[in-house]
Amino acid sequence: MHTAATVSPLSLGQRLAAFGHLCKPRVNSLIVFTAMIGMCLATPDFPPLLRFIVAALGIALVSFAAAALNCLVERTVDAKMARTSWRATARGDISPLETISLATALGAVGLWLLHTYINDLTMWLTLATFVGYTVIYTLILKPATPMNIVIGGASGAMPPLLGWTAMTGVVSAEPLVLFLIIFLWTPPHFWALACYRRDDYARSGLPMLPVTHGIAFTCQHILWYTVMLAAASLIPVSLGMSGTFYLIAISLLDLVFLGYAIALCRNYSDALARRTFRYSILYLTLLFAALFIDRLF
Numbered sequence: 202m203h204t205a206a207t208v209s210p211l212s213l214g215q216r217l218a219a220f221g222h223l224c225k226p227r228v229n230s231l232i233v234f235t236a237m238i239g240m241c242l243a244t245p246d247f248p249p250l251l252r253f254i255v256a257a258l259g260i261a262l263v264s265f266a267a268a269a270l271n272c273l274v275e276r277t278v279d280a281k282m283a284r285t286s287w288r289a290t291a292r293g294d295i296s297p298l299e300t301i302s303l304a305t306a307l308g309a310v311g312l313w314l315l316h317t318y319i320n321d322l323t324m325w326l327t328l329a330t331f332v333g334y335t336v337i338y339t340l341i342l343k344p345a346t347p348m349n350i351v352i353g354g355a356s357g358a359m360p361p362l363l364g365w366t367a368m369t370g371v372v373s374a375e376p377l378v379l380f381l382i383i384f385l386w387t388p389p390h391f392w393a394l395a396c397y398r399r400d401d402y403a404r405s406g407l408p409m410l411p412v413t414h415g416i417a418f419t420c421q422h423i424l425w426y427t428v429m430l431a432a433a434s435l436i437p438v439s440l441g442m443s444g445t446f447y448l449i450a451i452s453l454l455d456l457v458f459l460g461y462a463i464a465l466c467r468n469y470s471d472a473l474a475r476r477t478f479r480y481s482i483l484y485l486t487l488l489f490a491a492l493f494i495d496r497l498f
């Protein structure tokens with residue numbers, strides 16, 4: 202077992218793979234997907250391809266940097282949890298200096314792309330998102346309060362808005378609705394995971410809601426947030442952003458999510474919480490896909 206102080210030799214391939222994992226590619230692929238849909242919704246026709254690619258790349262690079270710094274800050278906590286103890290920062294396979302260098306390089310290139318080829322509003326908002334996740338959420342809120350995710354989730358909700366400003370240079374009601382949807386989606390997404398991973402979180406010492414207030418209390422909050430999410434998910438229709446296809450799709454998606462949340466309250470099991478967490482990811486992916494498909498008609 203390595204400690205955070207020992208840096209073991211890795212082959213170049215292993216080192217690159219470890220760097221890649223620190224950037225949390227799976228979470229960030231959905232984050233960038235929501236940003237891309239934000240870009241598509243912001244432009245009447247498909248956005249100019251080069252601008253679309255550069256903006257997505259800029260946002261992705263800054264997200265990767267934020268994820269790598271999160272792994273660095275949390276390396277001691279990560280080492281205590283089964284889910285995260287394999288991370289190269291937790292194992293000590295990648296040193297803090299290497300992680301900071303990687304994150305600085307990725308973040309700097311990302312912000313430079315946004316500043317040079319997109320617009321300064323998007324660059325500043327992306328930087329604010331980065332600070333929101335690495336400083337406000339990771340450093341301040343996460344170790345301090347079980348409601349960490351409620352405020353911290355704002356950073357994960359920003360990408361569609363960033364995509365929107367990247368194409369238009371302005372913030373308007375539509376991207377704020379997309380922000381609201383992800384903002385309300387994040388607590389059920391995370392609390393479902395925190396429920397079935399509560400032993401991990403108890404070991405880590407992080408004050409996660411299922412550990413501090415119990416499963417029943419957390420499931421009630423999952424249900425309340427899912428109800429608010431379902432209401433917010435209908436706003437695109439009332440604003441005229443999307444039509445019948447989206448309405449049908451989101452109604453079905455909401456019914457299933459509410460079904461999971463009610464089932465968790467009535468008859469909790471770790472297996473059900475795990476399925477709810479997985480469904481939360483499918484829900485958000487399909488919601489954004491439905492917004493896009495609806496726009497094509």
Ligand code: HEM
Binds near residue numbers: 338356
């Ligand atoms: C600050 C807010 C968020 C927190 C605390 C959070 C928490 C987590 C955690 C702890 C995992 C790891 C699950 C595991 O290792 O098994 C996870 C997975 C995931 N999250 Fe989130 N999440 C947040 C926001 C988001 C956002 C905004 C998105 C997308 C728009 C997202 C998409 C995903 C995806 C796709 C996975 C699955 C990754 C995989 O399969 O490896 N999350 N989330």
Ligand SMILES: CC(C)=CCC/C(C)=C/CC/C(C)=C/COP(=O)(O)OP(=O)(O)O
Binds near residue numbers: 225285
């Ligand atoms: C554009 C830009 C800068 C976006 C950054 C937004 C961002 C990275 C959002 C958070 C998504 C995420 C990796 C959550 C993991 O939560 P966690 O850190 O609590 O999970 P962990 O326990 O797996 O570390």
